[in-house]
Amino acid sequence: MTSSPAVRVAELRKSYGHFTAVDGISFEIERGETFALLGPNGAGKSTTVEILEGYRERSGGEVEVLGTDPRHASLEWKARIGIVLQQTGESGNVTVREQLTHFAALYPNPRAVDEVLAAVGLEAKAKTRIKALSGGQRRRVDVALGVIGRPELLFLDEPTTGFDPEARRQFWELIRSLSREGTTIVLTTHYLDEAAQLSDRAAVIAGGRLIDIGPVGELGTADARVPIVTWRDSGGVRRERTTEPGRFVADLVAREGEVAELEVIRPSLEDIYLGLVEAAEAATATATATTPVSIDTTAPAPAPATAEPTAERASSSKGARS
Numbered sequence: 001m002t003s004s005p006a007v008r009v010a011e012l013r014k015s016y017g018h019f020t021a022v023d024g025i026s027f028e029i030e031r032g033e034t035f036a037l038l039g040p041n042g043a044g045k046s047t048t049v050e051i052l053e054g055y056r057e058r059s060g061g062e063v064e065v066l067g068t069d070p071r072h073a074s075l076e077w078k079a080r081i082g083i084v085l086q087q088t089g090e091s092g093n094v095t096v097r098e099q100l101t102h103f104a105a106l107y108p109n110p111r112a113v114d115e116v117l118a119a120v121g122l123e124a125k126a127k128t129r130i131k132a133l134s135g136g137q138r139r140r141v142d143v144a145l146g147v148i149g150r151p152e153l154l155f156l157d158e159p160t161t162g163f164d165p166e167a168r169r170q171f172w173e174l175i176r177s178l179s180r181e182g183t184t185i186v187l188t189t190h191y192l193d194e195a196a197q198l199s200d201r202a203a204v205i206a207g208g209r210l211i212d213i214g215p216v217g218e219l220g221t222a223d224a225r226v227p228i229v230t231w232r233d234s235g236g237v238r239r240e241r242t243t244e245p246g247r248f249v250a251d252l253v254a255r256e257g258e259v260a261e262l263e264v265i266r267p268s269l270e271d272i273y274l275g276l277v278e279a280a281e282a283a284t285a286t287a288t289a290t291t292p293v294s295i296d297t298t299a300p301a302p303a304p305a306t307a308e309p310t311a312e313r314a315s316s317s318k319g320a321r322s
């Protein structure tokens with residue numbers, strides 16, 4: 001058992017032509033941690049994760065995943081990693097059980113197919129062909145394929161998109177049980193409640209830069225985390241921000257007796273996240289506005305950013321085969 005982190009990223013950079021998608025990001029993920037990567041569309045999350053998975057080349061910086069540079073990943077290394085992609089093409093004529101059985105055979109120490117079927121709530125659909133499943137049920141197959149190989153490190157990219165509320169709760173339980181078994185989990189999601197429920201720590205990325213990182217309850221400034229007490233009196237709904245909500249409520253009740261619609265609201269991860277992203281976007285806009293632009297009429301026009309073909313990522317199981 002080694003104590004090196006599961007993931008170590010130092011000054012990671014990725015450019016697509018002239019466009020810098022990831023701009024010097026550094027972080028570490030401890031073994032056994034559930035770590036969320038948050039950020040608006042186009043922030044650079046998928047690019048970062050694809051580099052960690054070994055499906056995309058980086059332009060600069062250092063990356064180590066389970067002690068290996070993903071650039072030089074072996075088949076053995078790939079078998080230790082599970083991947084649930086944002087979108088997969090898992091469809092076809094085979095049944096759910098056949099698909100899981102087929103992929104389980106590719107790993108040295110797979111989970112039992114029945115155990116995985118139960119964990120993702122697909123027992124009743126085991127004999128159904130994948131093409132006959134609903135979108136949310138197919139997503140569950142994606143998750144099942146990501147965990148069947150008993151990965152040490154599991155990447156989940158928007159795992160619960162299309163899940164109904166019950167399926168999401170069930171999925172959260174699955175992730176918690178994987179985490180209890182010691183699996184390291186890297187979660188990319190736009191559902192901030194999901195990140196708050198599941199993650200130990202989170203990183204927020206915007207414009208290719210890391211704008212905050214820490215335990216989910218400690219992101220943002222202390223000021224942004226100040227609770228708000230709300231209640232109703234004859235003048236309408238009242239709100240008060242206070243770092244001592246208990247004392248404030250005790251004083252309020254001592255003064256006015258029982259008050260209507262009393263609530264102590266702590267800013268959610270979503271509130272904190274939106275504040276962080278807004279501040280980062282405002283800082284970028286200010287920096288852009290104050291940077292003098294010199295126009296060199298003799299210089300050739302810059303070439304358009306070259307689009308790099310989308311990295312050929314595949315489900316973990318395919319990764320293990322290739």
Ligand SMILES: Nc1ncnc2c1ncn2[C@@H]1O[C@H](COP(=O)(O)OP(=O)(O)OP(=O)(O)O)[C@@H](O)[C@H]1O
Pocket residue numbers: 016021039040041042043044045046047048306307308309310311
């Ligand atoms: N193959 C590519 N060629 C050129 N630019 C790309 C390529 N892939 C991504 N980009 C650009 O890099 C930036 C980061 O994209 P990325 O997919 O990493 O963002 P993201 O944070 O995962 O976004 P989302 O939340 O929408 O999935 C975007 O501006 C995107 O347009």
